[in-house]
Amino acid sequence: MSEKDLNTEQKILEAARVVFIEKGFEGARMQEIADEAGINKALLHYYYRSKDKLFEGVFRDAFFELVPHIVQLIKSDIPLFDKIETFVREYIIVFQKNPYIPGFILHELSRNPGRIVTMISDIGVDPQVFIDQVEQEVNKGTIHPINPYQLIVNMLALCIFPFVASPIIKNIIFSKKPGYFDQFIEERKTEASQFIINAIKK
Amino acid sequence: MSEKDLNTEQKILEAARVVFIEKGFEGARMQEIADEAGINKALLHYYYRSKDKLFEGVFRDAFFELVPHIVQLIKSDIPLFDKIETFVREYIIVFQKNPYIPGFILHELSRNPGRIVTMISDIGVDPQVFIDQVEQEVNKGTIHPINPYQLIVNMLALCIFPFVASPIIKNIIFSKKPGYFDQFIEERKTEASQFIINAIKK
DNA sequence: GTCTATATTGTGATAGAC
DNA sequence: GTCTATCACAATATAGAC
Secondary structure, eight states, X not given: OOGGGSOHHHHHHHHHHHHHHHHHHXXXXXXXXXXXXXXXHHHHHHHSSSHHHHHHHHHHHHHHHHHHHHXXXXXXSSOHHHHHHHHHHHHHHHXXXXXXXXXXXXXXXXXXXXXXXXXXXXXXXXXXXXXXXXHHHHHHTSBOOOOHHHHHHHHHHHHHHHHHTHHHIIIIITTTSTTHHHHHHHHXXXXXXXXXXXXXXX | OOGGGSOHHHHHHHHHHHHHHHHHHHHOOHHHHXXXXXXXXXXXXXXXSSHHHHHHHHHHHHHHHHHHHHHHHHHSSSOHHHHHHHHHHHHHHHHHHOTTHHHHHHHHHHHOTHHHHHHHTTSOOXXXXXXXXHHHHHHXXXXXXXXXXXXXXXXXHHHHHHXXXXXXXXXXXXXXXXXXXXXXXXXXXXXXXXXXXXXXXX
């Protein structure tokens, strides 16, 4: 579906998404969003009353595009090692397509942590299933004892961090290997899960 | 040294540091920096000509406080497992004291990646020593084969991510365990390095 | 060096014609 | 629904007195 096929309201939301996600709330300009959408500023206010309202729509979409997805996966009823492999692969693929989203969400949440409270109740957030699953594997002796919370954060960290820190990685760590980043991420879809599984399996 | 002992220029830089690191460049207000320093706006411009110049000072300080530190450690001549343990512990301690710094640096770099280019040349950035060290251990058969670049990013990710993502961790993952975050970080000083070492050692 | 007052520009938001 | 023109205010920056 090309841009021409979208109605004005959709065009605005899509333009706002592009600008807000790249620049953040404070850095985004209504003028830039209007330009991106090929309309003028006044129309933005006609459809969405304020910058805040427009932002809220964009943020909620981005948030609910990512978070419930992983919450489901974490709770799902598949073997632990399979779950880790799937989690890592699927998540990295999502970020590969939307590399700015992780930084956007993290920055906006730290700018306004209260925002999250209004959204949590909409998602069934309960890491208990995963925690039980990890503890069962520990009891069975298939993995080393580990704090399940540390494991969850490790999984998130290994998937998300490369995208949040891409300027540092590209320019400092890979400064001698220009263009290596994409290949690095490609490798990571399997490397990261192997890393995690090696870390916990007996 | 209390605030009273600082001269005006130092007070301004310290105030700017507090405000910029918490709010980011776009979110920071010169008025707020002036208030924080206990002076008025005009004096900010007397000492630093513009908001940009003031920010640049703050950013450089924060950047050079963190990055050369780890570059040195990564290059240093100590055994791999010791190096990993030291790296994780020291880095997490730094972030414990300055939890906003990682997010600040990452966000500002992604907002203006060009900034980093002017700074890199000042640091001797060369991961080669670490890469050689990892490959030697692989050849000796003490660790599994691993891409050293993946390993470096994993180490950074496990240390830095919890601070960048603290709102998500506190409100979503630990929503049933209020106040747990600090203890979680404390544990992590040793848990994260054990995780890494388990992942690579044979 | 430090202040008050003011200039200047940028930006979100609205009024009103079509 | 969409536009042009404009308002109102916020924020950086400067002038000038002390």
